[in-house]
Amino acid sequence: MKSTAPLLALLLGLAAFTACRKDETAAPAAPTPSSGLHVLQSATDNGLTLELLNHSGTLEVGHNPVFIRIKDAHGSAVQNATVAWEPMMTMDMDGSTHQHSCPYSGLAPSADHSGLYEGYVVFNMASSATGSWELTLTYDVGGGPHSVALPVTVLSSDSDFRKRYTSAAGTDGTTYLLAMVEPAKPTSGVNTMVVGLYKRVSGTEFPVVDGYTIRVDPRMPGMGNHGAPGNVDLTQGADGFYHGSVGFSMTGYWKINLMVEDGTGTVLCGNPVTGTEPESSIYFKVNF
Ligand SMILES: [Cu+2]
Structure with missing residues:
Protein backbone atom coordinates (compact mmCIF):
# COMPACT_ATOMS: atom_id res chain seq x y z
CA MET A 1 0.00 0.00 0.00
CA LYS A 2 2.99 2.26 0.56
CA SER A 3 3.66 2.34 -3.15
CA THR A 4 0.35 4.16 -3.94
CA ALA A 5 1.27 7.26 -1.89
CA PRO A 6 3.54 8.84 -4.55
CA LEU A 7 0.96 8.05 -7.25
CA LEU A 8 -1.81 9.65 -5.17
CA ALA A 9 0.32 12.75 -4.65
CA LEU A 10 0.97 12.91 -8.36
CA LEU A 11 -2.75 12.55 -9.15
CA LEU A 12 -3.65 15.27 -6.63
CA GLY A 13 -1.00 17.48 -8.09
CA LEU A 14 -2.34 16.91 -11.59
CA ALA A 15 -5.87 17.64 -10.40
CA ALA A 16 -4.75 20.90 -8.81
CA PHE A 17 -2.83 21.81 -11.94
CA THR A 18 -5.84 21.04 -14.15
CA ALA A 19 -8.15 23.05 -11.88
CA CYS A 20 -5.81 26.00 -11.99
CA ARG A 21 -5.60 25.89 -15.77
CA LYS A 22 -9.39 25.59 -16.01
CA ASP A 23 -9.81 28.73 -13.91
CA GLU A 24 -7.46 30.66 -16.12
CA THR A 25 -9.02 29.63 -19.40
CA ALA A 26 -12.56 30.08 -18.07
CA ALA A 27 -12.00 33.60 -16.78
CA PRO A 28 -12.29 35.54 -20.06
CA ALA A 29 -15.56 33.80 -21.02
CA ALA A 30 -17.18 34.36 -17.63
CA PRO A 31 -19.55 37.35 -17.27
CA THR A 32 -17.29 39.34 -14.96
CA PRO A 33 -19.10 42.69 -14.52
CA SER A 34 -18.62 43.98 -11.00
CA SER A 35 -21.97 44.66 -9.32
CA GLY A 36 -24.38 45.44 -12.13
CA LEU A 37 -21.98 46.75 -14.75
CA SER A 156 -30.36 58.73 -29.81
CA SER A 157 -31.94 59.94 -26.55
CA ASP A 158 -34.42 62.25 -28.26
CA SER A 159 -37.93 60.89 -28.81
CA ASP A 160 -41.51 62.17 -28.52
CA PHE A 161 -41.52 62.11 -24.73
CA ARG A 162 -37.87 61.99 -23.79
CA LYS A 163 -34.91 64.34 -24.29
CA ARG A 164 -31.89 64.56 -22.03
CA TYR A 165 -29.51 66.62 -24.17
CA THR A 166 -29.84 69.90 -26.05
CA SER A 167 -27.57 72.46 -27.62
CA ALA A 168 -28.11 75.94 -29.02
CA ALA A 169 -26.22 78.92 -30.38
CA GLY A 170 -26.21 81.70 -27.79
CA THR A 171 -26.81 85.38 -28.52
CA ASP A 172 -23.05 85.78 -27.87
CA GLY A 173 -22.29 83.54 -30.88
CA THR A 174 -21.11 80.63 -28.68
CA THR A 175 -22.71 77.18 -28.96
CA TYR A 176 -23.82 75.84 -25.57
CA LEU A 177 -24.40 72.16 -24.77
CA LEU A 178 -26.66 71.06 -21.90
CA ALA A 179 -26.81 67.48 -20.61
CA MET A 180 -29.25 66.37 -17.90
CA VAL A 181 -27.72 64.11 -15.23
CA GLU A 182 -30.61 64.21 -12.72
CA PRO A 183 -33.45 63.44 -12.38
CA ALA A 184 -32.54 60.07 -13.91
CA LYS A 185 -35.74 58.56 -12.48
CA PRO A 186 -38.28 61.41 -12.12
CA THR A 187 -41.05 61.15 -9.52
CA SER A 188 -44.05 63.27 -8.50
CA GLY A 189 -42.98 66.15 -6.29
CA VAL A 190 -39.75 68.08 -6.12
CA ASN A 191 -36.80 66.40 -7.84
CA THR A 192 -33.11 67.19 -7.51
CA MET A 193 -31.89 68.48 -10.85
CA VAL A 194 -28.28 68.29 -12.08
CA VAL A 195 -27.12 69.50 -15.50
CA GLY A 196 -23.72 69.71 -17.20
CA LEU A 197 -23.18 72.98 -19.12
CA TYR A 198 -20.45 73.13 -21.77
CA LYS A 199 -19.47 75.36 -24.65
CA ARG A 200 -17.94 74.61 -28.02
CA VAL A 201 -14.52 76.25 -28.40
CA SER A 202 -13.47 74.01 -31.31
CA GLY A 203 -14.34 70.59 -32.70
CA THR A 204 -12.25 68.98 -29.95
CA GLU A 205 -12.63 71.48 -27.07
CA PHE A 206 -15.84 71.59 -25.04
CA PRO A 207 -14.99 73.00 -21.60
CA VAL A 208 -17.37 73.30 -18.65
CA VAL A 209 -18.95 76.77 -18.48
CA ASP A 210 -18.43 78.44 -15.09
CA GLY A 211 -20.58 80.84 -13.11
CA TYR A 212 -23.77 80.86 -15.18
CA THR A 213 -27.38 80.21 -14.14
CA ILE A 214 -29.77 77.70 -15.76
CA ARG A 215 -33.42 78.66 -15.28
CA VAL A 216 -36.00 75.85 -15.21
CA ASP A 217 -39.73 75.99 -15.98
CA PRO A 218 -41.41 72.54 -16.19
CA ARG A 219 -44.72 72.44 -18.09
CA MET A 220 -47.29 69.80 -19.07
CA PRO A 221 -48.03 70.44 -22.76
CA GLY A 222 -50.85 67.89 -22.68
CA MET A 223 -52.67 69.66 -19.81
CA GLY A 224 -52.94 73.33 -20.75
CA ASN A 225 -49.19 73.81 -20.29
CA HIS A 226 -49.52 74.08 -16.51
CA GLY A 227 -46.43 74.33 -14.37
CA ALA A 228 -45.51 73.06 -10.93
CA PRO A 229 -44.11 74.49 -7.69
CA GLY A 230 -40.76 73.67 -6.18
CA ASN A 231 -38.42 74.84 -8.94
CA VAL A 232 -35.00 76.17 -7.99
CA ASP A 233 -32.84 77.60 -10.79
CA LEU A 234 -29.55 75.75 -11.23
CA THR A 235 -26.23 77.22 -10.11
CA GLN A 236 -22.80 75.67 -10.34
CA GLY A 237 -21.55 73.40 -7.56
CA ALA A 238 -18.00 72.56 -6.52
CA ASP A 239 -18.20 69.51 -8.82
CA GLY A 240 -18.63 71.78 -11.87
CA PHE A 241 -22.20 70.60 -12.51
CA TYR A 242 -25.25 72.86 -12.15
CA HIS A 243 -27.56 71.98 -9.24
CA GLY A 244 -31.14 72.95 -8.43
CA SER A 245 -34.65 71.48 -8.29
CA VAL A 246 -37.50 70.77 -10.67
CA GLY A 247 -41.12 70.25 -9.59
CA PHE A 248 -43.51 67.76 -11.15
CA SER A 249 -46.96 68.01 -9.54
CA MET A 250 -48.19 64.79 -11.16
CA THR A 251 -47.04 61.83 -13.27
CA GLY A 252 -47.02 62.09 -17.08
CA TYR A 253 -45.19 63.96 -19.80
CA TRP A 254 -43.29 67.11 -18.81
CA LYS A 255 -41.23 69.52 -20.88
CA ILE A 256 -38.52 71.17 -18.79
CA ASN A 257 -38.04 74.58 -20.40
CA LEU A 258 -34.58 76.06 -19.95
CA MET A 259 -32.79 79.38 -20.18
CA VAL A 260 -29.03 79.91 -19.92
CA GLU A 261 -27.95 83.17 -18.30
CA ASP A 262 -24.41 84.44 -17.96
CA GLY A 263 -22.95 85.79 -14.71
CA THR A 264 -24.48 89.22 -15.27
CA GLY A 265 -28.02 87.89 -15.78
CA THR A 266 -28.07 88.25 -19.56
CA VAL A 267 -30.08 85.48 -21.26
CA LEU A 268 -27.88 83.77 -23.88
CA CYS A 269 -30.09 80.81 -24.85
CA GLY A 270 -33.78 80.09 -24.47
CA ASN A 271 -36.80 82.27 -23.76
CA PRO A 272 -39.47 82.55 -21.07
CA VAL A 273 -42.70 80.57 -21.42
CA THR A 274 -45.62 83.04 -21.76
CA GLY A 275 -49.28 83.00 -22.81
CA THR A 276 -48.27 83.24 -26.46
CA GLU A 277 -44.95 81.34 -26.24
CA PRO A 278 -45.69 77.79 -25.02
CA GLU A 279 -42.07 76.65 -24.88
CA SER A 280 -38.48 77.79 -24.69
CA SER A 281 -36.17 77.13 -27.64
CA ILE A 282 -34.19 74.78 -25.36
CA TYR A 283 -35.72 72.09 -23.15
CA PHE A 284 -35.49 68.55 -21.82
CA LYS A 285 -38.40 66.09 -21.83
CA VAL A 286 -39.37 63.45 -19.26
CA ASN A 287 -42.27 61.03 -19.04
CA PHE A 288 -43.03 58.89 -16.00
CU1 LIG B 1 -21.03 64.04 -35.56
Whole structure:
Protein backbone atom coordinates (compact mmCIF):
# COMPACT_ATOMS: atom_id res chain seq x y z
CA MET A 1 0.00 0.00 0.00
CA LYS A 2 2.99 2.26 0.56
CA SER A 3 3.66 2.34 -3.15
CA THR A 4 0.35 4.16 -3.94
CA ALA A 5 1.27 7.26 -1.89
CA PRO A 6 3.54 8.84 -4.55
CA LEU A 7 0.96 8.05 -7.25
CA LEU A 8 -1.81 9.65 -5.17
CA ALA A 9 0.32 12.75 -4.65
CA LEU A 10 0.97 12.91 -8.36
CA LEU A 11 -2.75 12.55 -9.15
CA LEU A 12 -3.65 15.27 -6.63
CA GLY A 13 -1.00 17.48 -8.09
CA LEU A 14 -2.34 16.91 -11.59
CA ALA A 15 -5.87 17.64 -10.40
CA ALA A 16 -4.75 20.90 -8.81
CA PHE A 17 -2.83 21.81 -11.94
CA THR A 18 -5.84 21.04 -14.15
CA ALA A 19 -8.15 23.05 -11.88
CA CYS A 20 -5.81 26.00 -11.99
CA ARG A 21 -5.60 25.89 -15.77
CA LYS A 22 -9.39 25.59 -16.01
CA ASP A 23 -9.81 28.73 -13.91
CA GLU A 24 -7.46 30.66 -16.12
CA THR A 25 -9.02 29.63 -19.40
CA ALA A 26 -12.56 30.08 -18.07
CA ALA A 27 -12.00 33.60 -16.78
CA PRO A 28 -12.29 35.54 -20.06
CA ALA A 29 -15.56 33.80 -21.02
CA ALA A 30 -17.18 34.36 -17.63
CA PRO A 31 -19.55 37.35 -17.27
CA THR A 32 -17.29 39.34 -14.96
CA PRO A 33 -19.10 42.69 -14.52
CA SER A 34 -18.62 43.98 -11.00
CA SER A 35 -21.97 44.66 -9.32
CA GLY A 36 -24.38 45.44 -12.13
CA LEU A 37 -21.98 46.75 -14.75
CA HIS A 38 -22.22 45.69 -18.39
CA VAL A 39 -19.24 45.38 -20.73
CA LEU A 40 -19.91 47.71 -23.67
CA GLN A 41 -16.71 47.04 -25.55
CA SER A 42 -13.40 45.31 -24.99
CA ALA A 43 -10.04 44.93 -26.68
CA THR A 44 -6.82 43.05 -26.01
CA ASP A 45 -3.53 44.91 -26.19
CA ASN A 46 -0.07 44.35 -24.82
CA GLY A 47 -1.24 41.16 -23.02
CA LEU A 48 -4.01 43.08 -21.25
CA THR A 49 -7.77 43.20 -21.70
CA LEU A 50 -9.27 46.70 -21.78
CA GLU A 51 -12.97 46.98 -21.03
CA LEU A 52 -15.48 49.80 -21.28
CA LEU A 53 -18.43 49.33 -18.89
CA ASN A 54 -21.55 51.12 -17.66
CA HIS A 55 -24.75 50.45 -15.73
CA SER A 56 -27.27 50.48 -18.60
CA GLY A 57 -25.46 48.43 -21.22
CA THR A 58 -25.93 51.13 -23.87
CA LEU A 59 -24.48 54.57 -24.62
CA GLU A 60 -26.72 57.42 -25.70
CA VAL A 61 -26.62 61.09 -26.64
CA GLY A 62 -26.17 63.15 -23.46
CA HIS A 63 -24.45 62.41 -20.15
CA ASN A 64 -22.99 58.87 -19.82
CA PRO A 65 -21.07 57.69 -16.74
CA VAL A 66 -18.53 55.16 -18.04
CA PHE A 67 -16.06 52.81 -16.37
CA ILE A 68 -12.75 51.41 -17.62
CA ARG A 69 -11.27 48.13 -16.44
CA ILE A 70 -7.78 46.91 -17.33
CA LYS A 71 -7.35 43.19 -16.72
CA ASP A 72 -4.10 41.28 -16.68
CA ALA A 73 -3.67 37.73 -18.07
CA HIS A 74 -5.14 36.28 -14.85
CA GLY A 75 -8.28 38.43 -15.08
CA SER A 76 -7.24 40.67 -12.19
CA ALA A 77 -7.92 44.40 -12.43
CA VAL A 78 -4.78 46.52 -12.84
CA GLN A 79 -5.21 49.35 -10.37
CA ASN A 80 -2.08 51.48 -10.62
CA ALA A 81 -2.38 52.49 -14.28
CA THR A 82 -2.43 55.98 -15.74
CA VAL A 83 -5.50 56.21 -17.96
CA ALA A 84 -6.83 58.88 -20.33
CA TRP A 85 -9.37 58.81 -23.13
CA GLU A 86 -10.70 60.82 -26.03
CA PRO A 87 -14.02 60.26 -27.80
CA MET A 88 -14.04 61.09 -31.51
CA MET A 89 -16.75 60.95 -34.13
CA THR A 90 -15.80 60.45 -37.78
CA MET A 91 -18.44 61.71 -40.17
CA ASP A 92 -18.82 61.30 -43.90
CA MET A 93 -19.87 64.64 -45.32
CA ASP A 94 -20.39 64.69 -49.08
CA GLY A 95 -17.46 62.38 -49.67
CA SER A 96 -15.05 64.08 -47.29
CA THR A 97 -14.40 63.09 -43.68
CA HIS A 98 -14.92 65.35 -40.71
CA GLN A 99 -14.00 64.58 -37.11
CA HIS A 100 -15.25 66.06 -33.88
CA SER A 101 -15.20 65.23 -30.21
CA CYS A 102 -17.67 66.12 -27.43
CA PRO A 103 -17.50 67.11 -23.73
CA TYR A 104 -15.86 64.49 -21.51
CA SER A 105 -14.21 64.24 -18.10
CA GLY A 106 -10.86 62.81 -17.07
CA LEU A 107 -10.65 59.31 -15.59
CA ALA A 108 -10.11 58.65 -11.89
CA PRO A 109 -10.19 55.51 -9.72
CA SER A 110 -13.85 54.67 -9.03
CA ALA A 111 -15.06 55.04 -5.44
CA ASP A 112 -17.94 52.59 -5.92
CA HIS A 113 -16.27 49.97 -8.11
CA SER A 114 -12.89 49.02 -6.76
CA GLY A 115 -10.20 48.46 -9.37
CA LEU A 116 -12.08 50.39 -12.06
CA TYR A 117 -11.55 53.89 -13.45
CA GLU A 118 -14.54 56.20 -13.79
CA GLY A 119 -15.47 59.24 -15.86
CA TYR A 120 -18.21 60.54 -18.12
CA VAL A 121 -18.74 61.31 -21.81
CA VAL A 122 -21.40 63.72 -23.11
CA PHE A 123 -22.03 62.35 -26.60
CA ASN A 124 -23.40 65.16 -28.78
CA MET A 125 -24.57 63.02 -31.73
CA ALA A 126 -25.94 59.54 -32.27
CA SER A 127 -24.08 56.96 -34.34
CA SER A 128 -25.50 56.65 -37.86
CA ALA A 129 -24.78 55.21 -41.30
CA THR A 130 -22.56 58.23 -41.99
CA GLY A 131 -21.07 58.83 -38.55
CA SER A 132 -19.29 56.54 -36.08
CA TRP A 133 -17.76 57.02 -32.62
CA GLU A 134 -14.48 55.71 -31.23
CA LEU A 135 -13.12 56.06 -27.72
CA THR A 136 -9.34 56.10 -27.81
CA LEU A 137 -7.94 54.82 -24.54
CA THR A 138 -4.37 55.74 -23.62
CA TYR A 139 -3.01 53.79 -20.69
CA ASP A 140 0.32 53.20 -18.97
CA VAL A 141 0.80 50.27 -16.61
CA GLY A 142 4.48 51.05 -16.16
CA GLY A 143 6.01 50.21 -19.53
CA GLY A 144 5.12 53.44 -21.32
CA PRO A 145 1.87 54.65 -22.86
CA HIS A 146 -0.22 52.46 -25.18
CA SER A 147 -3.27 53.58 -27.15
CA VAL A 148 -6.24 51.48 -28.21
CA ALA A 149 -9.28 52.68 -30.17
CA LEU A 150 -12.59 51.17 -29.05
CA PRO A 151 -15.49 51.60 -31.49
CA VAL A 152 -18.75 52.39 -29.67
CA THR A 153 -22.39 52.79 -30.72
CA VAL A 154 -24.23 55.86 -29.43
CA LEU A 155 -28.04 55.74 -29.48
CA SER A 156 -30.36 58.73 -29.81
CA SER A 157 -31.94 59.94 -26.55
CA ASP A 158 -34.42 62.25 -28.26
CA SER A 159 -37.93 60.89 -28.81
CA ASP A 160 -41.51 62.17 -28.52
CA PHE A 161 -41.52 62.11 -24.73
CA ARG A 162 -37.87 61.99 -23.79
CA LYS A 163 -34.91 64.34 -24.29
CA ARG A 164 -31.89 64.56 -22.03
CA TYR A 165 -29.51 66.62 -24.17
CA THR A 166 -29.84 69.90 -26.05
CA SER A 167 -27.57 72.46 -27.62
CA ALA A 168 -28.11 75.94 -29.02
CA ALA A 169 -26.22 78.92 -30.38
CA GLY A 170 -26.21 81.70 -27.79
CA THR A 171 -26.81 85.38 -28.52
CA ASP A 172 -23.05 85.78 -27.87
CA GLY A 173 -22.29 83.54 -30.88
CA THR A 174 -21.11 80.63 -28.68
CA THR A 175 -22.71 77.18 -28.96
CA TYR A 176 -23.82 75.84 -25.57
CA LEU A 177 -24.40 72.16 -24.77
CA LEU A 178 -26.66 71.06 -21.90
CA ALA A 179 -26.81 67.48 -20.61
CA MET A 180 -29.25 66.37 -17.90
CA VAL A 181 -27.72 64.11 -15.23
CA GLU A 182 -30.61 64.21 -12.72
CA PRO A 183 -33.45 63.44 -12.38
CA ALA A 184 -32.54 60.07 -13.91
CA LYS A 185 -35.74 58.56 -12.48
CA PRO A 186 -38.28 61.41 -12.12
CA THR A 187 -41.05 61.15 -9.52
CA SER A 188 -44.05 63.27 -8.50
CA GLY A 189 -42.98 66.15 -6.29
CA VAL A 190 -39.75 68.08 -6.12
CA ASN A 191 -36.80 66.40 -7.84
CA THR A 192 -33.11 67.19 -7.51
CA MET A 193 -31.89 68.48 -10.85
CA VAL A 194 -28.28 68.29 -12.08
CA VAL A 195 -27.12 69.50 -15.50
CA GLY A 196 -23.72 69.71 -17.20
CA LEU A 197 -23.18 72.98 -19.12
CA TYR A 198 -20.45 73.13 -21.77
CA LYS A 199 -19.47 75.36 -24.65
CA ARG A 200 -17.94 74.61 -28.02
CA VAL A 201 -14.52 76.25 -28.40
CA SER A 202 -13.47 74.01 -31.31
CA GLY A 203 -14.34 70.59 -32.70
CA THR A 204 -12.25 68.98 -29.95
CA GLU A 205 -12.63 71.48 -27.07
CA PHE A 206 -15.84 71.59 -25.04
CA PRO A 207 -14.99 73.00 -21.60
CA VAL A 208 -17.37 73.30 -18.65
CA VAL A 209 -18.95 76.77 -18.48
CA ASP A 210 -18.43 78.44 -15.09
CA GLY A 211 -20.58 80.84 -13.11
CA TYR A 212 -23.77 80.86 -15.18
CA THR A 213 -27.38 80.21 -14.14
CA ILE A 214 -29.77 77.70 -15.76
CA ARG A 215 -33.42 78.66 -15.28
CA VAL A 216 -36.00 75.85 -15.21
CA ASP A 217 -39.73 75.99 -15.98
CA PRO A 218 -41.41 72.54 -16.19
CA ARG A 219 -44.72 72.44 -18.09
CA MET A 220 -47.29 69.80 -19.07
CA PRO A 221 -48.03 70.44 -22.76
CA GLY A 222 -50.85 67.89 -22.68
CA MET A 223 -52.67 69.66 -19.81
CA GLY A 224 -52.94 73.33 -20.75
CA ASN A 225 -49.19 73.81 -20.29
CA HIS A 226 -49.52 74.08 -16.51
CA GLY A 227 -46.43 74.33 -14.37
CA ALA A 228 -45.51 73.06 -10.93
CA PRO A 229 -44.11 74.49 -7.69
CA GLY A 230 -40.76 73.67 -6.18
CA ASN A 231 -38.42 74.84 -8.94
CA VAL A 232 -35.00 76.17 -7.99
CA ASP A 233 -32.84 77.60 -10.79
CA LEU A 234 -29.55 75.75 -11.23
CA THR A 235 -26.23 77.22 -10.11
CA GLN A 236 -22.80 75.67 -10.34
CA GLY A 237 -21.55 73.40 -7.56
CA ALA A 238 -18.00 72.56 -6.52
CA ASP A 239 -18.20 69.51 -8.82
CA GLY A 240 -18.63 71.78 -11.87
CA PHE A 241 -22.20 70.60 -12.51
CA TYR A 242 -25.25 72.86 -12.15
CA HIS A 243 -27.56 71.98 -9.24
CA GLY A 244 -31.14 72.95 -8.43
CA SER A 245 -34.65 71.48 -8.29
CA VAL A 246 -37.50 70.77 -10.67
CA GLY A 247 -41.12 70.25 -9.59
CA PHE A 248 -43.51 67.76 -11.15
CA SER A 249 -46.96 68.01 -9.54
CA MET A 250 -48.19 64.79 -11.16
CA THR A 251 -47.04 61.83 -13.27
CA GLY A 252 -47.02 62.09 -17.08
CA TYR A 253 -45.19 63.96 -19.80
CA TRP A 254 -43.29 67.11 -18.81
CA LYS A 255 -41.23 69.52 -20.88
CA ILE A 256 -38.52 71.17 -18.79
CA ASN A 257 -38.04 74.58 -20.40
CA LEU A 258 -34.58 76.06 -19.95
CA MET A 259 -32.79 79.38 -20.18
CA VAL A 260 -29.03 79.91 -19.92
CA GLU A 261 -27.95 83.17 -18.30
CA ASP A 262 -24.41 84.44 -17.96
CA GLY A 263 -22.95 85.79 -14.71
CA THR A 264 -24.48 89.22 -15.27
CA GLY A 265 -28.02 87.89 -15.78
CA THR A 266 -28.07 88.25 -19.56
CA VAL A 267 -30.08 85.48 -21.26
CA LEU A 268 -27.88 83.77 -23.88
CA CYS A 269 -30.09 80.81 -24.85
CA GLY A 270 -33.78 80.09 -24.47
CA ASN A 271 -36.80 82.27 -23.76
CA PRO A 272 -39.47 82.55 -21.07
CA VAL A 273 -42.70 80.57 -21.42
CA THR A 274 -45.62 83.04 -21.76
CA GLY A 275 -49.28 83.00 -22.81
CA THR A 276 -48.27 83.24 -26.46
CA GLU A 277 -44.95 81.34 -26.24
CA PRO A 278 -45.69 77.79 -25.02
CA GLU A 279 -42.07 76.65 -24.88
CA SER A 280 -38.48 77.79 -24.69
CA SER A 281 -36.17 77.13 -27.64
CA ILE A 282 -34.19 74.78 -25.36
CA TYR A 283 -35.72 72.09 -23.15
CA PHE A 284 -35.49 68.55 -21.82
CA LYS A 285 -38.40 66.09 -21.83
CA VAL A 286 -39.37 63.45 -19.26
CA ASN A 287 -42.27 61.03 -19.04
CA PHE A 288 -43.03 58.89 -16.00
CU1 LIG B 1 -21.03 64.04 -35.56
